[in-house]
Amino acid sequence: MTAVTTSLFPALPSPARAARLRTRLLQWYGENARDLPWRRTSDAYAILVSEAMLQQTQVATVVDYYRRFLKAFPDARSLADAKEEDVLALWSGLGYYRRARSLQSAARVMVTEHAGHFPGEEEAALDLPGVGRYTAGAVLSIAYGLPQALVDGNVERVFSRFFGLDGVSGSRELVAQCWELAELLVPQKRAGDWNQALMELGALICTPRQTDCAECPLKRSCQARKEGRVSELPRPKVRAPAKAMEVEMLFIRRGPRILLEQRADGQALGGLWQLPTRAIGSEGEGEGEGASGLFAEEWPGGLGAEDGPDLGRLRHGIMRFSIRARLRPGTARGRKGSALAWFEAEQLESLGLTAMARKALAGLKDWPPGTD
Ligand code: SF4
Structure with missing residues (x-):
């Protein structure tokens, strides 16, 4: 089955449209990217730490935790050798502690099977505890410059609006369509910048509420904007009350x-x-x-x-x-x-x-x- 046949996804972008999209977004990113500590390194371990922390947690909260964590555990070996209670203590307040345990387990596999390094192939990366398709894509593209795609909540929102995908946020159908688009669009060069640009646009401009379309580098060809459906897409999932x-x-x-x-x-x-x-x-x-x-x-x-x-x-x-x-x-x-x-x-x-x-x-x- 291809995406083109689904009602959710009317058409894949042409190569020319994809190229224009990349150019505009990368230029915007070059001028607007926030200066964040994990953007000043190409160390795959440090980027893995940042990605683990950023799941479910705001950037502003993560910055100090990231610095403290890397000071205590500057590489995979030091994290692998640490006591779990010391790792949890440095994670305390970030929540979702399973991420900390998985990160330490991943560090141990990196030490025993990859000489302390994050592996450079997707298959081996996906074998690390706690590393899924998103994290593998993020680390491989940002640290190693490999043309690996990624989709997170920000990317899902940008694609959903830009391409007018009428799906429910987090649904299997919408996520699959977004991955298909992400893989089609990821450039051979500057894949890390491209992935970060998409996420940055979702974090700063194409936000869930108070979307700032006037400042968006993609506004001229955005489907949701044309149709006046920005606040409708992606459609929210119905949550069970607490x-x-x-x-x-x-x-x-x-x-x-x-x-x-x-x-x-x-x-x-x-x-x-x-x-x-x-x-x-x-x-x-x-x-x-x-x-x-x-x-x-x-x-x-x-x-x-x-x-x-x-x-x-x-x-x-x-x-x-x-x-x-x-x-x-x-x-x-x-x-x-x-x-x-x-x-x-x-x-x-x-x-x-x-x-x-x-x-x-x-x-x-x-x-x-x-x-x-
Ligand atoms: S124009 Fe608005 S809705 Fe469309 S991608 Fe940009 S910020 Fe998002």
Whole structure:
């Protein structure tokens, strides 16, 4: 089946149109590209780190994390040899911790099978943990200049509008059409710049809302603009509403230290530390699924709550859950289990803490000690 026969995709661009498109966009990119730290290197490992961080996370957030991470782990070998908890600590706050674990696994494969380098062939790149078609395309084109295409959410939006593709964002049909276009359009030379130019246009001009078509280098031949459908394309996917979950967290303090619980490996956010937490209930879960695998329904390790007013309340979103949490004073009498440990306030900076724990601690009046 070819794309030309589908209703979603009326016609592939002619070679002349493709050439004009490349020229205009590359020129615009040359004049407008943001100066970002990962654009100052052609080190494939560093670009892989940036790509792992940029998935699901804003550029402005990533910049500092990227610098700190590369300072601690400047190459694949240092990351491969690092303790997982040190890697997670430097990832703490970026979310989606599976990316950090996959990145470290990829570094280990790079060391054992590719002499510490990101492989230069797509097939071998795709064998690295956590490296899919997008990441392989990004690293191979940007670091090695290979004519590899890529499609991410930005590229999907630009193509959907420019070519007038009437598909649902993230749908198999639309994504497949975008890949077909991306592979057709990627130039033999400057593939890395081309890929980054497409993503940059989607990030700066062809944005989901408040699209700035007046400044777009492609405006003269954009189908969505011609048809007045810019805000309609790509069509949004229908998201299931977040499910409500109620949890309680314990604040257990002994002098300058607090008690934290490490989340189990294999669990969401596995390996990160949280305030001891239990789920009270969640919307729409069946028998025995009240915790949804996210939190246990019992206090961990023999801990318990003490009577007394709540120390705080907060709301937090994790995966498909909208969490309402009560922070309660707790007791460690009867404590057991290796998943619990005491930490001083200064240690928390470099500890892999969940975002919900950071939020809860930030809202406490007398924590850290001496900040009443
Ligand atoms: S003209 Fe507007 S909708 Fe079309 S590609 Fe440019 S920014 Fe996107």
